[in-house]
Amino acid sequence: MEPLRLFRVIEVRNLTKHFGPIVAVQDISFEVKSGEIFAFLGPNGAGKTTTIKMLTTLLAPTTGKITVGGFDPTKQPHEVRKRFGIVFQDPSLDTELTAFENLDIHGVLYKVPKQVRIQRTEYLLRKFELWDRRKSYVKEFSGGMRRRLEIARCLLHTPNIIFLDEPTIGLDPQTRNQLWTQVKRLNEEEGVTVFLTTHYMEEAERVADRIGIIDHGKVVVQGSARQLIQQTSSQTLEEAFLSFTGSAIRHEESTSLDRMRNAAKLFRR
Amino acid sequence: MSCIYVLWLRQLKRYTRSRSRMFASLGQPILYLLAFGFGFGPIFQKAGQGNYIQFIAPGIIGMTVLFNSIFSGIELIWDRQFGFLKETLVAPVSRLLIMFGRTLGGATVALIQGAIMFLVCLGAGFRPLNIHALPAAIAFMALIAIMFTALGTAIASMLSDFHGFQLVMNFLVMPIFFLSGAIYPLASTSKTLEWIARIDPLSYGIDGLRGTLIGVAHFNLGFDLAVLLVLASVLLGLGGYLFSKICL
Numbered sequence: 457m458e459p460l461r462l463f464r465v466i467e468v469r470n471l472t473k474h475f476g477p478i479v480a481v482q483d484i485s486f487e488v489k490s491g492e493i494f495a496f497l498g499p500n501g502a503g504k505t506t507t508i509k510m511l512t513t514l515l516a517p518t519t520g521k522i523t524v525g526g527f528d529p530t531k532q533p534h535e536v537r538k539r540f541g542i543v544f545q546d547p548s549l550d551t552e553l554t555a556f557e558n559l560d561i562h563g564v565l566y567k568v569p570k571q572v573r574i575q576r577t578e579y580l581l582r583k584f585e586l587w588d589r590r591k592s593y594v595k596e597f598s599g600g601m602r603r604r605l606e607i608a609r610c611l612l613h614t615p616n617i618i619f620l621d622e623p624t625i626g627l628d629p630q631t632r633n634q635l636w637t638q639v640k641r642l643n644e645e646e647g648v649t650v651f652l653t654t655h656y657m658e659e660a661e662r663v664a665d666r667i668g669i670i671d672h673g674k675v676v677v678q679g680s681a682r683q684l685i686q687q688t689s690s691q692t693l694e695e696a697f698l699s700f701t702g703s704a705i706r707h708e709e710s711t712s713l714d715r716m717r718n719a720a721k722l723f724r725r
Numbered sequence: 726m727s728c729i730y731v732l733w734l735r736q737l738k739r740y741t742r743s744r745s746r747m748f749a750s751l752g753q754p755i756l757y758l759l760a761f762g763f764g765f766g767p768i769f770q771k772a773g774q775g776n777y778i779q780f781i782a783p784g785i786i787g788m789t790v791l792f793n794s795i796f797s798g799i800e801l802i803w804d805r806q807f808g809f810l811k812e813t814l815v816a817p818v819s820r821l822l823i824m825f826g827r828t829l830g831g832a833t834v835a836l837i838q839g840a841i842m843f844l845v846c847l848g849a850g851f852r853p854l855n856i857h858a859l860p861a862a863i864a865f866m867a868l869i870a871i872m873f874t875a876l877g878t879a880i881a882s883m884l885s886d887f888h889g890f891q892l893v894m895n896f897l898v899m900p901i902f903f904l905s906g907a908i909y910p911l912a913s914t915s916k917t918l919e920w921i922a923r924i925d926p927l928s929y930g931i932d933g934l935r936g937t938l939i940g941v942a943h944f945n946l947g948f949d950l951a952v953l954l955v956l957a958s959v960l961l962g963l964g965g966y967l968f969s970k971i972c973l
């Protein structure tokens with residue numbers, strides 16, 4: 457295995473975030489190595505987005521230490537920002553602009569030299585099958601096209617790390633499938649480290665090299681899908697997940713877990 | 726600098742692509758121009774104040790710039806709701822530059838709307854005194870535009886949804902317009918109204934426009950200019966500060 461893999465791109469130590477009385481993230485520690493695909497798997501409200509916001513300079517931690525690409529997001533936000541691309545959980549495109557214009561603004565904001573900007577925009581739009589629609593307004597795009605455009609955009613400035621916060625939410629199974637194929641291919645071709653969150657176990661199992669299970673703001677366990685399954689002598693990741701997060705489900709939690717199970721079944725079809 | 730330019734350009738593109746906005750935001754000033762201009766015209770004349778269209782046109786142009794700049798600033802709420810704001814806030818660019826780019830773009834849009842209103846006024850019979858004073862009038866319009874776009878941005882930075890918008894219109898923008906002397910001469914109002922006009926930033930903009938376009942200024946053009954420059958800088962600073970404090 458190439459030595460680059462050993463380099464830790466993201467390091468998180470005893471990270472905690474409070475919102476008043478709410479503890480959104482509680483004393484979590486993990487690391488992501490260069491070139492790895494790391495998935496945060498957990499139900500809604502587990503603290504996935506809050507963690508991403510702290511990693512991406514949008515939110516200051518209550519306590520704990522973070523480094524991203526070797527820099528502390530609270531102390532050197534611009535150094536960190538240059539090095540990552542992000543697809544937020546909620547949309548973030550300007551729908552009144554065209555696909556091309558959205559990428560172009562991004563390129564300028566990230567100070568990508570004009571020539572490179574033009575080349576890479578074409579390369580990425582072709583890769584994500586949007587080149588023919590580059591002059592269309594984003595408001596005319598379907599959900600899947602918008603997601604693809606956002607992924608293309610976050611790669612424009614050739615970041616070392618990309619954060620994908622539940623990128624497949626609201627997409628149909630075919631589109632999801634295609635999206636993950638593209639992400640996996642990019643990870644292999646460009647060596648970009650991927651930090652993704654999902655509440656679909658199937659997706660985590662399929663794309664991630666390593667998975668961190670997060671529940672109630674805590675990282676319960678981390679390892680490859682196979683390790684997690686073996687550790688619990690389960691048959692599937694779903695069983696493993698349940699044995700880590702406790703199958704003695706508290707009432708309010710049962711609904712979200714049920715939803716996850718149903719969603720996973722749906723995805724398997 | 727290129728990031729200021731690209732955000733400026735974005736505002737202009739959004740404006741030119743939305744014809745409905747272009748017309749909608751001219752409707753109200755045109756109504757005021759016609760209803761007040763022609764409605765009160767005869768009385769104004771009888772009172773020995775001269776041609777009311779001449780008097781009110783700079784006020785209506787100022788109003789157009791005011792409404793459009795506040796709206797441009799408040800548009801930030803849309804960007805927050807539709808998500809584009811996040812994209813700019815994680816970029817490795819100082820938030821001050823982002824705010825300047827947006828504000829200059831919004832102000833430019835307001836300035837164009839003001840220029841269109843100027844042409845409408847010409848159509849309604851308005852005749853500027855001296856065509857050479859036009860650049861100075863444009864400068865006053867630009868200052869009004871920057872000042873209120875910055876104010877709109879400052880307010881929008883503190884609002885996370887549209888609920889506060891109506892409040893801002895009713896309790897800030899309308900009073901700023903009505904109390905500025907845009908539609909009545911400050912010289913002939915009560916001492917109280919005149920005093921209130923002195924704390925209304927728009928008064929100095931309208932006064933500057935009137936001074937340059939019809940040669941009648943209540944204050945003094947140099948003073949108007951100085952006040953507007955100071956206020957525009959202060960509001961840009963305040964807007965920039967509040968914008969950089971935005972938490973998503």
Ligand SMILES: Nc1ncnc2c1ncn2[C@@H]1O[C@H](COP(=O)(O)OP(=O)(O)O)[C@@H](O)[C@H]1O
Pocket residue numbers: 475478479480498499500501502503504505506507
């Ligand atoms: N700005 C905020 N203010 C208060 N509570 C918040 C805020 N953001 C998130 N939370 C709470 O923190 C917890 C974790 O949320 P989040 O990180 O969005 O979860 P996930 O992304 O895993 O669904 C939830 O209980 C949520 O309600």
Ligand SMILES: [Mg+2]
Pocket residue numbers: 501504505506545621622
């Ligand atoms: Mg989330």
